Amino acid sequence: MDLDGPTDLWLTTGGDERLRVDPDSGLNRYGCSPKPRPWAITFASTTATSVSDGAFAHVEALRRRLADAARSGRLDAEYAAAMEEVRTEIPRQCGMVPGTEAIVTPSGTDAEFYALHLALAADRSPLTSIVIAPRETASNVLQAASGRHYNATTAMGHHVAVDAAVDEATAARVELAILQVRDESGRPLPVAEINRAAESLVEREVARGRRVLLHLLDTSKTGLVAPGADFTALLAQRFAGHLDVVVDASQLRLSRQSVAGYLGHGFMVIVTGSKFFTGPPFAGALLVPPAIGGRVLLGQAALPQGYNAYTERHCWPDAWENWCRPMGGEPNIGLLMRWWAALWEMAAFHAVPPPEARRILERFLASIRAAIEAAPRLRLLPCPAPKRGEAASWDGLATILTFTATPPKAKAPLGMEDLRRLHLWLNRDVSALLPDNARERDRRLAALACHIGQPVTVGEALSGLRLAAGARLVSGARQAMLAGRSVEAFLDLEIAEAKLVLAKLDMLLRHWRHLSRTA
Numbered sequence: 001m002d003l004d005g006p007t008d009l010w011l012t013t014g015g016d017e018r019l020r021v022d023p024d025s026g027l028n029r030y031g032c033s034p035k036p037r038p039w040a041i042t043f044a045s046t047t048a049t050s051v052s053d054g055a056f057a058h059v060e061a062l063r064r065r066l067a068d069a070a071r072s073g074r075l076d077a078e079y080a081a082a083m084e085e086v087r088t089e090i091p092r093q094c095g096m097v098p099g100t101e102a103i104v105t106p107s108g109t110d111a112e113f114y115a116l117h118l119a120l121a122a123d124r125s126p127l128t129s130i131v132i133a134p135r136e137t138a139s140n141v142l143q144a145a146s147g148r149h150y151n152a153t154t155a156m157g158h159h160v161a162v163d164a165a166v167d168e169a170t171a172a173r174v175e176l177a178i179l180q181v182r183d184e185s186g187r188p189l190p191v192a193e194i195n196r197a198a199e200s201l202v203e204r205e206v207a208r209g210r211r212v213l214l215h216l217l218d219t220s221k222t223g224l225v226a227p228g229a230d231f232t233a234l235l236a237q238r239f240a241g242h243l244d245v246v247v248d249a250s251q252l253r254l255s256r257q258s259v260a261g262y263l264g265h266g267f268m269v270i271v272t273g274s275k276f277f278t279g280p281p282f283a284g285a286l287l288v289p290p291a292i293g294g295r296v297l298l299g300q301a302a303l304p305q306g307y308n309a310y311t312e313r314h315c316w317p318d319a320w321e322n323w324c325r326p327m328g329g330e331p332n333i334g335l336l337m338r339w340w341a342a343l344w345e346m347a348a349f350h351a352v353p354p355p356e357a358r359r360i361l362e363r364f365l366a367s368i369r370a371a372i373e374a375a376p377r378l379r380l381l382p383c384p385a386p387k388r389g390e391a392a393s394w395d396g397l398a399t400i401l402t403f404t405a406t407p408p409k410a411k412a413p414l415g416m417e418d419l420r421r422l423h424l425w426l427n428r429d430v431s432a433l434l435p436d437n438a439r440e441r442d443r444r445l446a447a448l449a450c451h452i453g454q455p456v457t458v459g460e461a462l463s464g465l466r467l468a469a470g471a472r473l474v475s476g477a478r479q480a481m482l483a484g485r486s487v488e489a490f491l492d493l494e495i496a497e498a499k500l501v502l503a504k505l506d507m508l509l510r511h512w513r514h515l516s517r518t519a
Contacts (some may be wrong), residue, residue: 003067003075007060007337008034011051014334015106015282016153030281031427031451039449040427041497045470046221046251046400046453048274048281052472054348055279055341062340066333079331083314086339090285093346094252094271095259099290104315106155106335108250111270111286112144113307115246117170118268118292119213121301122244126173128205129213130198132227133181135457136220137248142178145215147171155282156329158309167304175210177201181217181226186459188382194226199235206242216247216267218254221456222466223383223400233265244268244292250284251275255354255395258388263289273342276399277349277471283338296323303327348475357474358394360491364469365397367495371502372403372467377509378502379404379413381464394474402456402464405505407512416463418516419455423465425508425515426450426501433519434511442507450501467501 003010011034012019018029026033030048037050051059062082069078083104090102105111120127129145131137140150147170149160165171179197182188198214205212216232218225227235236245245267249259253276262269269287273279295301303324312329349357372380381402388395404413405422414422425433431446438446453466473494480490508515 003063003070003333007056007063008051010063010334010337011059011280011341012334014332014338015155016151019282019334025428027427028281030454031423032281034280037449040451041448041501042451043467043470043498043501044451044453045276045278046466046468049278049470049472050451051280051341052278052345055344058344059337059341062337076331079333079336080314082336082340084318086336086343087315087317089343090271090273090339091287093256093343093350094269094285094287095254095256095263096287097260097263097289099293100263101288101293101317101320103286103288103317104335104339105284105286105311106282106332107284108248108270108272109138109140109144109150109284110155110310111284112141112246113147113166113310114286114303115268115270116145116147116174116213117301117303118288118295119211119244119246120170120173121295122211125209125211126175127211127213128175128177128201130177130179130201130205130215132179132194132215132217132248133220133224134178136181136222136224137217137250142176146174146176154309155332155335156309156312160309166306166309170304177205179226181220181224182459184460186381186462188224188384189226191226191228191231195228195231198227198232202235202239202243206239212239212243214243214245216245216262218247218249218262218388219251219386219400221251221400221453222381222402222458222464223253223386223398225386225388229262229388232267236265236267246270251400252277253386253395253399254388255393256350257390257393258395259287261388263287266291268292273339273346275470276468277342277345279342279345280338283335283342285339293317293320296320345471345475348478349471352474352478354394355392358392358397360474360477360487361394361397361399361469363491364473364495364498365399365401368467368498368502369401371499372401375502375506377406377408377506379406381458381462399469400453401467402458403467404462404464405509407509410512413462416455416457419463419465421516421519422505422508423452423455425519426452426504430508430515430519433515435514438511442511445500445504445507448500448504450504452501465505467498
């Protein structure tokens, strides 16, 4: 384990093949880099973001600390101390109530495993896991939510059979049920309708003698929240002893107060540092409130040994000795470093007062929403603002803008496969692919690297791209101010860069027929 090796290489370890960097492009499957990429225009926080200069320097200092410890034979102790710092700091930065514990995971999908097993630990009943809109969460969430391997390679480097049970005995106790958040045409369903469907499902499964783990999606890949938070809290009270709730907040477009509110209801919360907060991809955690963590302390169950393939002992609370300590495992240096970067980004964001954060986000989103609505080949898809947070809180804003893209003379918007090509071209210099008679301005736009959220399916009929406001928009404004620049000048530049993304999109759509034939 050569800790004198480059930091960017370490940032790609301790996950799976999605972190692998293409040697030609220097980018991973998400279109981002483990090295700072300051020349790229980036509004991709719905998917993943290249590491920032500041966060990279912060991680480089950690690498040197670990390298020094390795040279003096203290690496295990130093790694354990650093992971304890991370486990302590995640609830402070994400939101907490007294007694909250954090389980550190490579991704939000991995956190599903542990939410499931904490729910199963309540009693010996069979369990129904109700998943909300799997298309708008993660492609592999259904496998993880039922205790099955979702990828051929785990974060700890083990090769496993996709769809096979991680632990046969516990997977046999689990059934899945699914609730959608959109109709077939892609329109968001009324929250009241989703609430009624969730209530009916819970009533049915409890009547069958099953325990229920209900997911609350806050927020989806396109910014939706369902079921309603207040409704879910009342449902949890009504079915106390039969129902657990896990909030899928992997996007983490929530204030610390909103996360603490969920934990206060006794809900588990899945978070990541790698979406809204723009840390490197593959930094997840499960926040566990004391009422759920008490099941572990009372010795009601232990984590099955099959999860040795996914985790190691220092990812878990020290007090949970009987639950996880027998697993052992090699240190996951990459996971530690990615969270180290994410926590730096979180602290930079939280240094800005919430009303100012809201004002910055609001101005940016209003400008870009108007620009998308004015673009002839783009169509903004509706997304209701989330009903949470105080009036001045930033998390009452819909921070993800999802839109379709239609080439000239096309009868319908581009589908998923074509949008994937468009997304790839956006993030690369494609000036050489343009026709010989292309204008010089088009060639300049084509040379820009523009990174936005990956395409997503919307209902049965539509697919869309996503441009989102992330934490760096807010922390960057503060850094600009500390450097003697005005916040408004910084925002003007960010808005101008986002409009360049839209201009490149328009240019690619104008040349779609040529590009789709030749590229």
